[in-house]
Amino acid sequence: MKKILITGAFGLVGTDLRKALQKKYSSKAIVALNHKTSGINYGEIVEHGDVRDKNVLSKIIKKHHVTEIYHLAGLLSVSSEKNPSLAWEVNLGGLKNILDLGVMHKIKIFWPSSIAAFGPSTPKDHTPQHTILEPTTMYGVNKVAGELLCQYYFLKHGLDVRSLRYPGLIGYNAPPGDGTTEYSVHIFYGAIRNKNYSIFLKKDARLPMMYIDDAIEGTINLMNAPSKKITIRTSYNFAAVSFTPEELVKEIIKFVPGFTHDYKPDHRQRIADSWPRSIDDREARKDWGWKPKYNLSKMTKVMYEGLKKKLEQSK
Ligand code: VAH
Numbered sequence: 001m002k003k004i005l006i007t008g009a010f011g012l013v014g015t016d017l018r019k020a021l022q023k024k025y026s027s028k029a030i031v032a033l034n035h036k037t038s039g040i041n042y043g044e045i046v047e048h049g050d051v052r053d054k055n056v057l058s059k060i061i062k063k064h065h066v067t068e069i070y071h072l073a074g075l076l077s078v079s080s081e082k083n084p085s086l087a088w089e090v091n092l093g094g095l096k097n098i099l100d101l102g103v104m105h106k107i108k109i110f111w112p113s114s115i116a117a118f119g120p121s122t123p124k125d126h127t128p129q130h131t132i133l134e135p136t137t138m139y140g141v142n143k144v145a146g147e148l149l150c151q152y153y154f155l156k157h158g159l160d161v162r163s164l165r166y167p168g169l170i171g172y173n174a175p176p177g178d179g180t181t182e183y184s185v186h187i188f189y190g191a192i193r194n195k196n197y198s199i200f201l202k203k204d205a206r207l208p209m210m211y212i213d214d215a216i217e218g219t220i221n222l223m224n225a226p227s228k229k230i231t232i233r234t235s236y237n238f239a240a241v242s243f244t245p246e247e248l249v250k251e252i253i254k255f256v257p258g259f260t261h262d263y264k265p266d267h268r269q270r271i272a273d274s275w276p277r278s279i280d281d282r283e284a285r286k287d288w289g290w291k292p293k294y295n296l297s298k299m300t301k302v303m304y305e306g307l308k309k310k311l312e313q314s315k
Contacts, residue, residue, distance in 0.1 A: 003064050005031045007051050007098070008072030010039035012185075013112065013166075013215065015174035017070060018042055020216045031064045035073065039174055051094030054101070061105055068223065070110045071098045076179035077116055077271050080139035091142035092149070099153045099161065109161040110223050111150060113235035115208050117143040117165060120274045127276040129237045129283045136274050147234035154233040162222050163235035164215075167242075167279065170299060171212030172307035180271045181207055184248060188307050191256045200266045203246040206277040210240035211294035211302065218290050225288035232283055239279035240292035241299070251300035 004021055008014045009032035019042055021030055027043035034048050045064065049056040051073045060066070073094055080087035095111060102109045118127055119134040133144045143165075153159040168181025176185035183199055190197025218238060222230075245263065253259050284290035294302070 002029055002068065003031065003066050004029055004068045004070065005033060005060065005064065005066045006070045006072065007033045007094075008035075008074060010034050010037040010174065011072060012169055012171055012174045012177055012212065013219075014070075014072045015039055016171055016212045016216050017072070017219065018044055019173065020220060024220070031060065031066065033060065033073070051097060052089055054097040057097055057101055061101055061107070066105065066107060068108045068110075069098055069102065070219070070223075071095065072112060074142075075139070076177045076182075077137055077139040078180060078268060079178040080142065081137060081267075081271070082178075084138040087138045087142055091139070092145055095146050095149060099149065099159060102159050102161065103153065103157045108223065109159065110219060111146065111161060111163050113143045113147050113163050113165045114139070115165055115167050115275050115279065116140040117147060117235070118274075118276050122276060124277045126278055126280040127237065128280050129232065137271055140274070143235075150235070151233045160227055161233070162230060164219060164222060164238040164284075165235045165279070166215060167208035167210045167239060169210055169212055169215050170303055172303060172310055173212075180268045181209060183245065183268075184209060187245075187248065187252065187261075188303055189311075191252050191259050192304070192308050192311055195256055195258055196260045199245045199249075199261060199263050200268050201245055201263070201272055202265045202269060203263050204244050205265075205269065205272050206242050206244045207272060207275060208239055208242045208277070208279045209299075210238075210292065211299040213302075214240050214292045214294050218284070218292075221290070222284075222288055229287050231287050236284040236287075236290075237279050237281040238284055238290065239281040240294060241296050242278040243296050247296065248300070251297055252304065255300070255304045
């Protein structure tokens with residue numbers, strides 16, 4: 001019987017992934033590992049622990065006879081810059097614990113990389129799968145090292161570990177994390193609550209983005225694809241749409257007439273400047289049939305309507 005452990009289960013991706021996997025399998029097929037975050041519980045089994053503690057992870061895997069792991073726990077770009085040592089311990093130390101346990105217990109693993117693996121020397125437009133990876137952030141260093149670690153465990157141990165280079169993800173079931181692309185989530189809270197938001201990036205800061213439903217469907221499809229179809233064992237380029245804050249504002253105003261905003265670029269602009277503007281994900285489309293469903297206007301509509309309903313219900 002499939003038993004899926006999700007680490008970082010109460011974050012932006014983890015929350016929607018739990019919901020989707022429970023719908024696909026059952027609530028008892030899911031073990032949600034929580035570190036400190038509170039969040040919606042969809043009836044799954046919840047365990048508490050820190051991914052830096054290999055013994056705790058090992059006990060949970062044995063207790064529940066885990067067959068798959070979606071390892072999402074980690075620090076994002078901004079928090080990794082604030083605390084680089086913690087980022088190294090959690091993002092890489094935690095990943096290596098999961099990979100070691102994966103080999104020991106013959107577990108299939110998903111781990112998210114990010115467009116943060118690219119740096120200023122990477123081609124900015126239609127960034128190819130195989131290119132220069134010289135990130136200038138600790139988060140990006142963690143992602144490049146993590147990708148190579150995953151490929152090493154596949155080549156040396158035959159571990160079936162799969163990965164996607166997530167773009168900026170947008171969803172409303174869980175609060176946004178401490179990231180750079182998260183302006184695109186916070187802006188909806190500001191528009192709905194106050195009809196105003198101050199954007200911490202420049203108006204023309206074009207970044208690769210994706211609605212959370214596309215990300216979850218692509219992640220599950222990758223994990224369920226036959227192993228022989230997987231030709232990339234570092235991490236797949238994975239894309240849907242690229243937009244600027246200015247373009248997003250124009251879409252939001254269609255739902256919030258009179259929405260006011262300004263641009264106050266801060267330290268996060270330097271991070272955004274080091275990332276690509278758009279991604280070429282032809283390998284994902286060819287190998288396992290990736291195809292996004294949400295463009296900017298469709299994403300804006302579902303995000304606005306979903307978050308508005310959620311905030312009204314929580315009053
Ligand atoms: C961040 N949302 O901004 C994350 C993501 C591609 C960016 O990894 O840190």
